[in-house]
Amino acid sequence: MRFSVFLNARSMAPEDDRGLIQALAIHAERAAALGFDAIFMPDHHFNGYMPIASDSFMFAAYLAAKLPHMHFGFSVTSVPLHHPVRFVERINILDQLTDGKLLVGIGSGTTPEEMIGFGVDYRDAGAIADRNLAIAEQLWAKGLEDPAVEIDSGPHQGRVLQRIAPAAYTPGHARLMPVALKEASARRAATHGWPAFIPAFTPPTIGGTEPMRHVAKHFGVYRAMLDEASHSPEAIARALDWTTHTYQLVHVAETDEQAREEMMAILTAYQEAIEREAAFNARAESNDANKKTDRTPNALTEDWIGTWCLYGSPETVVEHLKPYAELGIGNILCGTTTGPLTDERLRLGDQTLRLLSERVMPAFRKA
Incomplete structure (x- = not known):
């Protein structure tokens, strides 16, 4: 299992x-x-995250x-906020710079504040993401003499006559990583032979407080489709080598x-930051186009901790992760700097x- x-x-x-960037x-x-x-990074805007x-x-x-031997990933790229041309160009450049060691998480969800900053209607985010990904595949496949790729996906417009430069390093293009939460997303990953977030x-x-039950369900669907x-x-x-389960916060100490x-x-510090961000999102939700349909529980509750946190002594953490390794999870993504960076x-x-x-x-490395 990877970490x-x-x-x-x-x-x-x-x-x-500036200090955060350097640290x-x-x-x-x-x-x-x-x-x-x-090393994985999120895709967020405006809110200090x-x-x-x-x-x-x-x-x-x-x-x-600086780190040419490392893989790099995104968890996850908010596809509706990216023009398809820039999305494809940037991925190709990074695919070249990393010699193919790139994993691009893809999703449609983000906060209302971010959506309105990019002129995206929150209600259309899923449809825009699907359309942008379809256009991206056309752009990756386009040769010099192929017909123009027409771009019309709501906030994003254009007409591409030539090819995308540079070409991808990876055959086809770099690996994308959908979140295997919906059947369509799991199938997209499985059909292409891509890893998925579980x-x-x-x-x-x-x-x-029963995260493994959900992980096993989503992984089982994805694995069957593969x-x-x-x-x-x-x-x-x-x-499967890069199929990933994420913990927003991993914290290990000598004792539980x-x-x-x-x-x-x-x-506690993380929740204070979340509440500040929620005030800006409330302003963004002042019209029907940006109403969210879900709410994340308070991070100080056992429900949030049970889903998003991995903590304890090294021995406790090993025991917690053994069922995930046995299930077939290939990569554990560890949030090690969660919250304000003091x-x-x-x-x-x-x-x-x-x-x-x-x-x-x-304990999880191959002998």
């Missing part, structure tokens, strides 16, 4: 942005030195030059009691990296 780091810190003020670059380098397999996430492609290119909940409830798609055993193995106490301090938060994040590397990851 990857999710850079998901928050900046609470403009004067904190996360160092954190990523530390993770690489400790044997983690990949990972300021570099306003262009994660650019930050990934910066890190790729969630630990089933809407409309976003949270709960088998039905008639891929070679090697292609199935490549897809220490880990719980430190985790609750992290979550000096203390960085210390705790580095502590988690070290203990995962020294006392958790060896």
Whole structure:
């Protein structure tokens, strides 16, 4: 089983942005030195959630030059916010710069505040995402003499006469990673032989204390579709190798009691940041076009912790992860900088990296 780091810190003020960028670059380098397999980043705008996430492609290119052996991923790219041409161009450039070590999570969901900033009607986000992905496939396949690709997906317009440059490094294009929450998304991943994100909940409830039940259900659907798609055993193995389960917060300490106490301090600061962001989203939801239909539980509740957190001593974390490894999850994505990025938060994040590397990851590496 692989282990990857999710850079998901928050900046609470403009004067904190530069320090956050520098600190996360160092954190990523530390993770690489400790044997983690990949660095993943979110795709967010305006709200202080990972300021570099306003262009994660650019930050990934910066890190790729420093860490050429690492894989890089996005969890997840909000496809409706990206013009299909820029989406394809940036992925191709990163695919070249990383020698194909790229994993592009794709989804349609984001916050109303982000949607209105890009002129996207929240109600149309799913349809725009599907249309943009279909156009992206046309752009990846287009040769110089092929007919023009017409782009008309709501907020995005255009007509592409030539090919996309540069060409992709990976045959076809870099691996995309849908979230296997809906049947259509799971089938998209399985049909193409791509990895998938396997969630630990089933809407409309976003949270709960039985995450493995949901993970097993979603993974089972995706795995069955992979088998039905008639891929070679090697292609199935490549897809499962990066099939990912995500923890928004991973925190490891010497004892379970220490880990719980430190985790609750992290979550208290995280929840304060979430509540501030919710006030801006409430303004965005002042019209019907941007009404959300779901709500994330308070991060201080056991429901949220049960779904999104992995914590405890190294021994406890190993025992927790064994069923996921046995199920066939290929990659554990670890949020190690969750919440506002203070000096203390960085210390705790580095502590988690070290203990995962020294006392958790060896239990899941192939001999």
